[in-house]
Each structure stands twice: as structure tokens, then as C-alpha cells.
Amino acid sequence: MAELPCIVEVEGICTQFGSLIVHENVSLTVQQGEIFALVGGSGCGKSTLLREIILLQKPVSGSIKVFGQDVLGLDDEGALPLRRRWGVMFERGALFSSLTVLENVGLPLREHTELDSGLIDELAALKIALTGLPASAGAKFPNELSGGMRKRAALARALALEPELVFLDEPTAGLDPLSASGFDELVKNLKDSLGLTIMMVTHDLDLLWRVADRVAVLGENRVLGIGTMEELSQAEHPIIREYFHGARGRAAWEQAWKQK
Amino acid sequence: MTKRTSQGEIKIDETEDVIRCHGAWILSYADHLRQRVDALTWPENKELVLDCNQLDAMDTAGAWLLYRLQREVERAGCRLTVQGLQPAFTALLGIIATRAEDAEAVLPVRYGVLERLGRRFAGHMEQAAMMLAFIGEAAMSALRLIKQPSRIRIRPLLHNIQSAGFEALPIVGLLSFLMGVVVSYQGAEQLARYGASIFVADLVGLSMLREMSPLLTAIIVAGRSGSAFTAQIGTMKVTEEIDAMRTIGIAPMDFLVLPKILALLIAVPLLTVYADIMGIVGGMVMAKTQLGIHYADFMDRLEDAVRLSSYLVGLGKALVFAVIVGVVGCFQGFQVGGSADSVGRQTTISVVQAIFLVIVMDAVFSVIFSWLKI
Numbered sequence: 361m362a363e364l365p366c367i368v369e370v371e372g373i374c375t376q377f378g379s380l381i382v383h384e385n386v387s388l389t390v391q392q393g394e395i396f397a398l399v400g401g402s403g404c405g406k407s408t409l410l411r412e413i414i415l416l417q418k419p420v421s422g423s424i425k426v427f428g429q430d431v432l433g434l435d436d437e438g439a440l441p442l443r444r445r446w447g448v449m450f451e452r453g454a455l456f457s458s459l460t461v462l463e464n465v466g467l468p469l470r471e472h473t474e475l476d477s478g479l480i481d482e483l484a485a486l487k488i489a490l491t492g493l494p495a496s497a498g499a500k501f502p503n504e505l506s507g508g509m510r511k512r513a514a515l516a517r518a519l520a521l522e523p524e525l526v527f528l529d530e531p532t533a534g535l536d537p538l539s540a541s542g543f544d545e546l547v548k549n550l551k552d553s554l555g556l557t558i559m560m561v562t563h564d565l566d567l568l569w570r571v572a573d574r575v576a577v578l579g580e581n582r583v584l585g586i587g588t589m590e591e592l593s594q595a596e597h598p599i600i601r602e603y604f605h606g607a608r609g610r611a612a613w614e615q616a617w618k619q620k
Numbered sequence: 621m622t623k624r625t626s627q628g629e630i631k632i633d634e635t636e637d638v639i640r641c642h643g644a645w646i647l648s649y650a651d652h653l654r655q656r657v658d659a660l661t662w663p664e665n666k667e668l669v670l671d672c673n674q675l676d677a678m679d680t681a682g683a684w685l686l687y688r689l690q691r692e693v694e695r696a697g698c699r700l701t702v703q704g705l706q707p708a709f710t711a712l713l714g715i716i717a718t719r720a721e722d723a724e725a726v727l728p729v730r731y732g733v734l735e736r737l738g739r740r741f742a743g744h745m746e747q748a749a750m751m752l753a754f755i756g757e758a759a760m761s762a763l764r765l766i767k768q769p770s771r772i773r774i775r776p777l778l779h780n781i782q783s784a785g786f787e788a789l790p791i792v793g794l795l796s797f798l799m800g801v802v803v804s805y806q807g808a809e810q811l812a813r814y815g816a817s818i819f820v821a822d823l824v825g826l827s828m829l830r831e832m833s834p835l836l837t838a839i840i841v842a843g844r845s846g847s848a849f850t851a852q853i854g855t856m857k858v859t860e861e862i863d864a865m866r867t868i869g870i871a872p873m874d875f876l877v878l879p880k881i882l883a884l885l886i887a888v889p890l891l892t893v894y895a896d897i898m899g900i901v902g903g904m905v906m907a908k909t910q911l912g913i914h915y916a917d918f919m920d921r922l923e924d925a926v927r928l929s930s931y932l933v934g935l936g937k938a939l940v941f942a943v944i945v946g947v948v949g950c951f952q953g954f955q956v957g958g959s960a961d962s963v964g965r966q967t968t969i970s971v972v973q974a975i976f977l978v979i980v981m982d983a984v985f986s987v988i989f990s991w992l993k994i
Contacts, residue, residue, distance in 0.1 A: 457959040462726060475651050483650075485726035486684050486719065495725030503958030522647040522679040553715045554680065555708065 364391040365428075367525055367557045368413060373422035375408055382408055383419065384581040395551055395558045395571050399603070400578035406561045407451075407529060409578070413559070414448055414527055415439050426525070444472055446525040447518030451533060453510040455502035461488065461513045462498040468520040487516040492546055508539035512546070519550070528560035532567050544570045565604075577603065628653045628675075628682065630689070632660055637667060639693075639700075642674040645682025653682070657689050665697040673704035683709070683716040691720075754951045758881065761873040776879035784845035784880075785887025789894065792840055796895035799832050800824055800902025808910045817911040821921035824903030829926060829934045833895035835982055838941035841888055842974035846949035849880050850970035853953025854963040862954075872954075881946035888942035889935050896934065929994055937985055941978050948974040 368390035375383040382405040390396040398406045411417040413424055415431055424431050426442055434442070455464045466484035469475060475483070488498055491512040502510055511531060518526055531547065532540040548571045551558055562568065568575055569589055576586040579599045585592050593604045628649040629642040639662075645653060662668065670690070678686070693700045705713065731739065765772055807823040853876055856862050862872050900922065907913040952970035956962045 458961045462728065473647065473650070475654075479650065479654055481727055482723070483647075483681055483684060485723040486680060486716065488726045489719040489722035490680070490715070493726075495722055498726035499728055501959070503962075519680075522681055553712055 364393065366390065366425075367392050367427060368396075368559060369423075369425040369428075370409070370413065371423045371425075373409065373412065373419045373424065375405065375412065375417075375419045381581055383422075386422070386578070386581075386583055388576050388583055388586060390557060390559050392557055393551075393555065394573040395547070395560070397568055397572040397575045398559070398561045398578060399563070399568065399575055400584075401599075401603075404578045405581070406578055410527060410529055410559070410561050414446065415443070444521050445523055446527060447521065447523035448527045449511070449514045449518040449529065449531065451530040453502065453514035455510060455513055455517065457502050460499050460501055461493070461505070461516075464502070464513060465516045465520050468517065472521060484516075484520065487519050488513070490519070490550065491516040492542070508535050508543070511535065511543065515546070515550075519554070522554075523556070525557045525559065528558060528562075530562055531560055532562065532564045537566075540564060541566065541570075543567075547571055628677075630656050630660065632662065634663070636669075637663070638669045638671050639689075640671045640674065641686070644677035645675060645686060646677050646679045647681040650681045650685065653685050657685055657692075660689075662693055662696050662698060666699075668693060668698045668700050670700055670702045671704055672702060672706075672709070675705065675709065678709045678712060680712065680716065683712045684720075686713060687716045687720060750955075751947075751951055754954070755947055757873060758877055758947065758950075761871065761878055762881075765874070765878060771874065772882070773875060773879050776875070777883055780845075780880050780883030781887050783848070784841060784883055785891055788840060788844055788887075788891060791844075792837055792891050792895050793898045795840065796828070796833055796836055796899040797902035799836060800828060800899035800904075801906045803827050803832070803899075804903035804906035805910060808907065812911060817907075817913060818917065818921050819925075820903065820907045820911060820913065821918045822925035824900060824907070825922045825926040826930055828899035828903065829896050829930045831934075831982070833892050833899055834934050834937040834941055835978065837888055837891045837895050837938060838945060838978045839975055841884065841891070841942070842945045842949075842971055842978065845880075845884065846945045846974045847967050847971045849946070849949030850953040850956075850967045851963055852876075853950060854956030854966050857954065857956045858958065858960060858963060877946075877950045880950055881943060884942040884946040885939060888945070889938045892934060892938035896931070933985075933989065933994060937982065940981060940985075944977045944981060945974045948977065 366389045368388075370389070371387045373383050373386040375381075386405075386409065398409065400406050408417060412419050413426065413431070415434065418432065422432075427445060429442060431439065431442060455461070456467070459467065462481065462484050465487050466480045469480045469483060470477075473480075485498060489495075493509055493512050493516065497505060497509055497513065502513065505513060515526075515528075515531075518528075528547070532543050535543060544567050547558065547560075547567075550556060551571075560567075560572075572589060574586065574588055575592055577584045577592065577597075577600050584597050585595045585600050587595075589604075592600060595601065595604075626643040628645040630653065631640045631642075632638075633640060639660075643649070670693075690700055690702075702710075702713075804820055804824050807820050808817065811817050811819050811823070853862070853872075856865075856876075862876075865872050865875065904915055904918050907918055908915065949970050952966045952973070955969075956966045
């Protein structure tokens with residue numbers, strides 16, 4: 361593969377909560393235009409690492425660069441230009457419950473651009489349509505949506521400011537298999553058509569096989585392995601083997617194999 | 621990384637029938653681009669070329685504007701050929717075009733003034749109908765309870781009497797005392813001018829017993845307890861406790877609503893009597909300091925001035941107000957839908973609506989009493 365610029369560079373990250381060590385010297389890079397997945401058992405610090413990259417939490421030591429810019433030590437004002445270049449979709453959507461879906465998606469545009477209200481609504485509606493929500497969803501409030509629709513709406517909001525990089529935290533968690541596979545397609549299509557770089561945290565092996573270009577496995581406070589799914593499924597490390605060759609892992613692998 | 625290039629531009633070349641797009645058609649320049657696009661006019665019924673050779677960045681916002689332009693040109697009866705658009709952008713434009721119809725369906729329909737007015741009115745009527753249904757349902761449960769008094773839930777009832785009645789004593793006492801002071805003070809000066817100072821007892825006695833005490837008490841109870849009812853029931857609705865209750869076979873009406881309304885029916889009249897006393901004490905104190913009317917004289921006059929009917933009128937009002945506050949508080953609690961945000965909204969509505977209805981009802985009473993000459 362040609363040398364693509366690195367969008368996210370994480371180097372030597374150490375994180376500690378009190379006496380609990382979460383990360384010890386974690387390093388990884390995400391290249392432009394790839395779908396990068398972060399996996400690992402519960403509590404291994406996947407989400408923490410994601411939160412550190414998007415400046416919601418601070419590691420004890422190490423460096424994180426996004427778009428080539430060091431993000432640690434940035435104050436809110438300094439981080440704003442970066443924040444406008446990435447979008448984040450939270451696990452439970454984190455839509456503002458007092459706003460309709462259309463207003464939720466339009467909110468970043470209203471905050472950060474000078475566009476007039478009509479155009480903002482049009483662009484927000486476009487994002488909603490792109491994420492495959494039905495037209496009636498626009499006027500609804502988040503609590504009137506199903507789990508899958510809420511995730512799509514959250515994705516639409518993450519895409520509002522035309523980000524180059526999108527972070528997805530557990531994009532398919534809590535979805536039924538059908539909605540989850542719909543979401544796989546959606547992520548892939550959006551990535552291709554909008555030229556996004558996507559970094560996601562997930563447990564969903566199907567999603568990994570179908571859309572992830574590269575995967576990093578976190579465990580024992582460090583990166584146990586990094587590579588494509590094929591490479592990782594050959595890896596020798598016991599935790600990785602267990603992860604990919606447990607009953608569920610095997611089923612997903614077979615599924616992926618059949619589809620090829 | 622996307623190149624940050626020059627601002628997107630659009631120009632129309634009338635002689636060659638070419639529309640030229642330059643630069644970056646991205647969100648940062650969307651406002652500028654929209655103005656430019658809107659300002660353009662095109663010849664009618666012509667073959668036009670959209671030259672995108674110089675277009676070097678495009679995101680969905682830019683693609684949307686380009687799509688809009690395309691559509692408007694075509695609406696003007698022109699044929700538009702796109703040239704030189706990079707393959708990636710062509711794909712993006714294609715996706716936007718396929719989704720445009722969906723996107724437009726998402727946009728809220730803007731209603732005219734009359735339709736909005738009508739919809740609001742219909743919404744309010746629907747609310748009123750639901751409130752009536754709620755009252756009916758509560759009344760039916762109350763009837764069942766009267767047939768089987770053993771089913772009255774004593775614990776919640778006592779608990780509600782304590783929180784809505786007993787715990788409201790200090791605030792109701794203080795405010796009605798102050799209200800008595802104010803009424804007495806306002807009246808004293810006027811009455812003294814006619815040498816009729818002693819009539820301050822009539823003024824304080826009648827106004828407190830007939831109007832002030834029931835009204836004040838109802839407003840305080842609406843603010844303290846009506847809001848609490850809404851918040852409690854609303855929160856239980858959000859956490860699906862109400863549904864759980866139904867599945868276990870406990871009627872929320874019996875368990876949540878009736879004890880509250882019954883508690884108010886007991887507590888509010890008692891509070892009103894207490895407010896009567898405190899108000900008169902306040903008036904008496906003020907009459908003494910302002911007009912030098914001795915307590916004994918004041919009480920003598922009060923006995924003549926205030927008939928039993930005035931006292932009963934106040935108590936009767938208090939009962940009606942109690943029902944209003946209780947019903948509105950519980951009803952709005954059941955109107956909470958889904959989110960935590962909605963609990964706050966309905967609580968506000970509950971208090972405002974309860975106070976509004978109490979004052980409207982008070983006015984209705986005044987009219988009725990003046991007919992009946994009570």
C-alpha cells in the first residue's frame with residue numbers, strides 16, 4: 361500500500377485510574393481512508409482510549425496526534441478547529457432529548473457556521489436521508505425512535521460538519537442482527553462515498569469481518585495485535601485466539617468466508 | 621487529508637452558455653456559494669454546460685448546492701451537461717441526487733398562520749378531552765373505593781396528608797399572616813379617613829375568609845404538591861414503573877391518584893382554616909399598631925361582621941381547589957412521555973395550569989355567589 365498520511369497517531373499512551381492501570385505504552389496509527397477498529401474484552405480500555413483521542417479524557421503520559429497535530433494539552437479553544445474536523449457517535453446516541461432529530465443534526469451547523477436557517481435544515485435533512493432514516497423521523501424526538509434509528513440519527517449528527525474523521529463507539533451494540541447488518545452497509549457506503557476515515561470501538565465480530573480494514577486488539581493493558589482480520593485470525597496470542605476462535609468468533613468467520 | 625483550497629465560486633458565461641464552477645465547494649464556503657447560486661439567472665430553454673474542471677474539493681454540502689443548481693437550471697427548461705467533474709465527486713453527486721427526494725421529505729412542512737392556530741386549538745381540545753376522560757376514570761375508581769372503603773390505601777394517604785398538609789403549615793401560616801397585615805394596612809388608612817377604623821375587622825375578616833385564604837392555600841399547594849405529584853408520576857412513567865404496576869394488577873388510579881386527591885381534600889380545607897386564623901391575627905396586629913384598635917374590640921367587631929356563611933364559602937372553595945390541584949397534578953404526570961426532559965416540562969405546565977384553573981374557578985364562584993346573594 362502506498363504511504364498514506366496518518367490521521368491518528370497514538371504513541372506510548374499510559375492511563376491509570378487510581379491504582380488501576382488501563383493502558384501501558386499503547387501505540388497505534390490510523391491511516392487516511394481506512395476503517396480502523398479497536399476491539400478487546402470489556403474493561404480493557406477501548407472506550408477510554410477513544411475518549412482520550414477525542415479529548416474527553418487525559419492519559420498520564422504519551423502523545424496523541426490527530427491530523428498531525430498534538431492534541432494533548434490543547435485547551436477547549438485550541439481544540440475547536442480539530443473538533444470541527446471530526447464527528448463522534450456515542451454508544452447510546454447521546455442525542456439531545458429536547459430537540460427533534462432534525463434540530464439535533466442541525467445543531468452543530470447552527471453553532472459553527474453562518475449559514476441561514478433554511479440551508480441548515482436542508483443540509484441536516486440531507487444527512488438524515490443519507491443515513492437511511494425514514495422521512496418521518498426528522499420531526500420526532502429522540503425518545504420516540506427505536507434503538508437503531510437513534511444510532512442512525514446520532515451518525516447523521518456526527519456527519520453534520522462534513523468531518524474527515526468519524527469516531528464510532530459501539531455502533532451496533534444493542535441492535536438486533538438485522539439492523540446491525542444494515543448499519544454495516546451504511547458505514548461502508550458512507551465511508552466510500554464521503555471519503556471518510558473511520559475509527560470505531562466494537563464488540564461485533566460480524567461488523568469487523570465485513571467492514572474493518574485493520575483491527576487492533578487491546579488486552580493486558582497493551583496492544584496485543586494489529587492487522588487485518590485475516591492476519592489476526594492467524595495470530596498465536598491466546599487472548600486473540602480466544603477472541604476470534606470462540607464459538608461466536610468462528611460463526612462470524614464462517615459467515616464472512618461464505619460471503620467471499 | 622483534504623486540501624484546503626480557494627473559496628468555491630460559480631460564474632456564468634453567457635456567450636458560450638457555460639456555467640463554470642471553481643475552487644472548493646465545501647461547507648465552509650456554503651453560505652457564499654448559496655448566495656452566488658441564488659443570484660444567478662440563466663437563459664431559458666438552452667443547452668448549457670456545467671464546467672467543473674476547476675472544481676477541486678467537494679463535500680456533501682457542496683454537492684447539495686450543485687444538485688440544487690442543476691435542478692433549478694433544469695426547471696428553467698434548460699438542458700445541462702456536466703463536464704470535467706472528478707469521478708469521486710460524480711459519485712457523491714449521484715448519491716445526493718438519489719437521496720434528495722428523501723431529504724426533502726424530512727424537512728418540516730411549514731404551516732400557514734391559520735393552520736397553526738387550528739392545530740394548536742385542536743391540540744388543546746384534545747388535551748381537554750383527555751383531562752375529562754381522566755377525571756371520569758378517577759371518579760369511577762373513587763366510586764369503587766366508596767363501595768369498598770377497605771381498599772383505600774391508608775399509608776400513601778397519610779403520607780400525602782403529611783407532605784401536602786402538615787409540612788405546608790409554616791409557609792401557609794407565614795404568608796397568610798403577611799397577607800392579613802397587608803390587607804389591614806391598605807384598608808386602615810382609607811377607613812381612618814372616614815373615622816370608620818373599626819371596620820378594618822370587617823375588611824380583614826371577610827377578605828381573608830372568603831377570598832384570600834382559600835386562594836393563597838391553593839396556590840401554595842399547587843406549587844408545593846401539585847408539582848411534586850406530576851414529577852413523581854412522570855418519573856415513574858419514564859422508568860416504566862407505571863407499566864410494571866399495571867402488569868402486576870395494581871391500578872395506578874387506586875394506588876397513585878386517589879390517595880393524592882383524597883389527601884388534598886382533607887389537607888387543603890384544614891390549611892385554609894389555619895390560613896384564616898393566621899390572616900386574621902396578622903390583620904389584628906396591624907390594626908393595633910396602625911390604628912390603635914385593641915384586640916378585644918377587633919374580635920367583637922369580627923363576630924358581627926363575619927357570618928358563618930362566609931366561613932363556609934371559603935371552605936367550599938378550598939375543597940374545589942383541592943380537587944383541581946390534585947387532578948391537574950396527577951393528569952400532567954401521566955402526560956409525561958419518554959424522556960427526563962418531559963418531566964420538567966409537564967411539571968411546569970402542571971403548576972401553571974393548576975393556578976390558572978384555580979383563579980378562573982374563583983372568578984366563577986364570585987359570579988355564582990353574587991347571583992345567589994351569599
